[in-house]
Amino acid sequence: MNAKGETEGLLSGIRVLDLADEKASFCSKLLADLGAYVIKIEKPGGDPSRKIGPFLGNSAHPEKSLFFFHNNTNKLGITLNLENGAGREIFLSLVKRTDVVVETFPPGWLHELGLGYEVLSEANPKLILVSVTGFGQTGPRSQYRACDIVASAFGGQMYVSGSPSSPPLKPFGEQSYYMASLFAAIGILLALRKRHHSGKGEHLDISLQEAVVSSLEHVMIQYFYEKIVPTRQGALLWNNSFSILPCKDGYVLISLFQQWETLVEWMDNEGMAQDLKDEKYREEEFRRRHLDHIIEVLQGWTKTHTAHELFESGQLMRFPWAPVFSPKEVLENCQLKARGFFIDVDHPEIGASIQYPGVPYQFSLHPSNRWKRAPLTGEDNLQVYQEELGLSEEELQKLSSMNAI
Amino acid sequence: MRFRIIQMNRGILSGIRILDFTWVLAGSYSTRILGDFGAEVIKVQSKKIARGAESNLTGYFNHWNRNKRSITLDMSFPEAKEIVFKLTKRSDVVIENYSPRVMSNWGVNYETLKEVKPDLIMVSMSGMGQTGPWRDFVAFGPTLQALSGLTYLTSFPHEPPTGMGYAYADPVAGLYGALAVLAALEYRDKTGKGQYVDLSQYEAICTLMGPVLLDRCMNHEDIFPQGNHSKDIPAAPYGCYQCSGIDRWCVIAVFNETEWETLCQILGRPDWTREERFSNLSKRKENREDLDRFLEQWTRKHPPEEVVYRLQKGGVSAGVVQNAENLANDPHLAARNFFLQLEHPVLGKTVSDTSPIQFEENPWANWRGAPLLGEDNRYVYMELLGFTEGELSSYLEKGIIG
Numbered sequence: 130m131n132a133k134g135e136t137e138g139l140l141s142g143i144r145v146l147d148l149a150d151e152k153a154s155f156c157s158k159l160l161a162d163l164g165a166y167v168i169k170i171e172k173p174g175g176d177p178s179r180k181i182g183p184f185l186g187n188s189a190h191p192e193k194s195l196f197f198f199h200n201n202t203n204k205l206g207i208t209l210n211l212e213n214g215a216g217r218e219i220f221l222s223l224v225k226r227t228d229v230v231v232e233t234f235p236p237g238w239l240h241e242l243g244l245g246y247e248v249l250s251e252a253n254p255k256l257i258l259v260s261v262t263g264f265g266q267t268g269p270r271s272q273y274r275a276c277d278i279v280a281s282a283f284g285g286q287m288y289v290s291g292s293p294s295s296p297p298l299k300p301f302g303e304q305s306y307y308m309a310s311l312f313a314a315i316g317i318l319l320a321l322r323k324r325h326h327s328g329k330g331e332h333l334d335i336s337l338q339e340a341v342v343s344s345l346e347h348v349m350i351q352y353f354y355e356k357i358v359p360t361r362q363g364a365l366l367w368n369n370s371f372s373i374l375p376c377k378d379g380y381v382l383i384s385l386f387q388q389w390e391t392l393v394e395w396m397d398n399e400g401m402a403q404d405l406k407d408e409k410y411r412e413e414e415f416r417r418r419h420l421d422h423i424i425e426v427l428q429g430w431t432k433t434h435t436a437h438e439l440f441e442s443g444q445l446m447r448f449p450w451a452p453v454f455s456p457k458e459v460l461e462n463c464q465l466k467a468r469g470f471f472i473d474v475d476h477p478e479i480g481a482s483i484q485y486p487g488v489p490y491q492f493s494l495h496p497s498n499r500w501k502r503a504p505l506t507g508e509d510n511l512q513v514y515q516e517e518l519g520l521s522e523e524e525l526q527k528l529s530s531m532n533a534i
Numbered sequence: 535m536r537f538r539i540i541q542m543n544r545g546i547l548s549g550i551r552i553l554d555f556t557w558v559l560a561g562s563y564s565t566r567i568l569g570d571f572g573a574e575v576i577k578v579q580s581k582k583i584a585r586g587a588e589s590n591l592t593g594y595f596n597h598w599n600r601n602k603r604s605i606t607l608d609m610s611f612p613e614a615k616e617i618v619f620k621l622t623k624r625s626d627v628v629i630e631n632y633s634p635r636v637m638s639n640w641g642v643n644y645e646t647l648k649e650v651k652p653d654l655i656m657v658s659m660s661g662m663g664q665t666g667p668w669r670d671f672v673a674f675g676p677t678l679q680a681l682s683g684l685t686y687l688t689s690f691p692h693e694p695p696t697g698m699g700y701a702y703a704d705p706v707a708g709l710y711g712a713l714a715v716l717a718a719l720e721y722r723d724k725t726g727k728g729q730y731v732d733l734s735q736y737e738a739i740c741t742l743m744g745p746v747l748l749d750r751c752m753n754h755e756d757i758f759p760q761g762n763h764s765k766d767i768p769a770a771p772y773g774c775y776q777c778s779g780i781d782r783w784c785v786i787a788v789f790n791e792t793e794w795e796t797l798c799q800i801l802g803r804p805d806w807t808r809e810e811r812f813s814n815l816s817k818r819k820e821n822r823e824d825l826d827r828f829l830e831q832w833t834r835k836h837p838p839e840e841v842v843y844r845l846q847k848g849g850v851s852a853g854v855v856q857n858a859e860n861l862a863n864d865p866h867l868a869a870r871n872f873f874l875q876l877e878h879p880v881l882g883k884t885v886s887d888t889s890p891i892q893f894e895e896n897p898w899a900n901w902r903g904a905p906l907l908g909e910d911n912r913y914v915y916m917e918l919l920g921f922t923e924g925e926l927s928s929y930l931e932k933g934i935i936g
Contacts, residue, residue: 139718163717183749187753199745265870269866269869270866273846275851283853283854285858288857289700289857291690296773298689304742308706316891318719319891320893322546322719331894333893343889346705348857351593355593362699364695364696365699366676375694444672450677451673453680453685453686454682454683458683459740464662465740486747489734490657492730
């Protein structure tokens, strides 16, 4: 409880400096949403990830990037030029007052500026530095440039997504950034725990490529245990257990092997089971050998229903089926709404609030979600530089004229 | 049964004991991370449920359940509940990913467990969460991907949706589960209080759709699949290109004029690169179909490794589309010791990934493969709970421990 009698956030008291671009701004967002005190440090003029769309009103503007909005909730924002000597001095004084620094610069770049881990940990021996890069700090590819599609390709995600007749397909969005950010956030909490015992900080080295490989489910398992190289098989899941089929008004994801007899009975009641009623189909091995035919018959049936009918009736019979939702249907979803998943966040600049996807967990002792929108460029300079570091207005003006902040 | 008490690894989480009721992938992924870093994870199994993905001697099980202990306990016996109480008393965390009713039906939900262990941390991670009209719906990873918009958008335009070819929502929920446990432990250290966490796997995957959900919500325009292209990424060329060889591909992303200049130079400046319609980023984005076709004429003549090496050397983002075999033999991953060998008592030498969380000092020196079914019964029931030999055999005989 704080002085006002409010429960504090789960991670309140943990201080994070966020130097990350789009690759890992989600990492400190995860911590900020749980109550950590996060200061985002952008270079003067703003972080490059403000140029990534989508944009509010569909017009590119650094204060209207919905991508930036999403990844930077609940953070303070300051501008600081690390390429400037005075800027580096200020950075070091901030480092002394923090627990964690998250950065995404090319390996070696901070070191060249005189801000390598050795220097930072000398300033603050308890500091946890987290570096998130495409390929990690070491190894022959450490200097390669990376963005999401590069990490997705090198990490093995693309090769197994899409159709055999099409090019490999990158999963939608910036999945490698989010995976790396989740691993990095877990690493930070582990490092904090280690620090409780050792009193010492840590340099964590997170690679986008490795984050992707670690999320591949079957790919490495099939290779290491059976020497199988999994390929793309379109709408059919790798182990043929699910497929996406057309229905009256869209598409539905159907499991192909679970509760076979119930499924056939259901189809038969509507006169659409064809030869699937045959005894021989009761044997799973036989079904697996005649998958194409089964899918053909199933498809004839699913096309006579809406996705919603199949979903609702199927779920009542415990089939793990689902309609293939568009973003609009996700926003309108009754389950997400009932659980209060979306959070209204006030944006005074546009005179409205925006509905954000919240966090996926409800902690019984974490306060209900009251969120602050992402900072405007340099929005919290005064609070951080004056109130926290005690710089005078004159000093600030001087630093500003030197292009340090 | 072999009697094998192996000291679990002395990692960061040593001293933390986790009673693990998870199964298949999402929950097992959470406890794998915790076990990797030294927590003592006790996986509760039974002969009845140790099938399919939960069958101890499969590669799938070994991959996701390394560094854990296994006990058998048939929860359908009323006596099992009392044993769970005793185990909970000796644990820090209980974690489960059953449908919401299951733990309550066994009489071991948070309300009852916190009676025996007031500072207990319990994480439930069902498909839809513990509340809401869909709370009892059955969901696997692909189900949640379909419901999140990820499947719809991971598709080529004007073609039926394909989505990702595997259960991606499971690792996502698994990561959130591990994060939830660690955040709650952090809070317990500070305040002495445990708590209950209701994690929805559906919401977990939805958090990774953030920007597009904001886009649809605020801009009110329908959003269609774009294949490998993205209107939101300020790059052109941007995409996946065929290379020489069978099913070999590379990706290329050109963000600015310097990188475009480098690409043109590497291509040997063919005439098309000088065309007015490719002269700046927005024009290249506008004419990307022709641009991609020209670029692919070049990539088709070279293996992806060569294309990527040359482009990266010049400072252009590019990548090889790697398959399982490429990954297993990837010299970069090898240099970073990303894969390691773990001995398994039945499967023999097995290979596994280490962890993308790379500490300066890595913990995997004393990692071990997944446990056999009930391998740790004697350690847990006798050493930890103090059962006598007679009690243990009586429970075994009745099938309660079985």
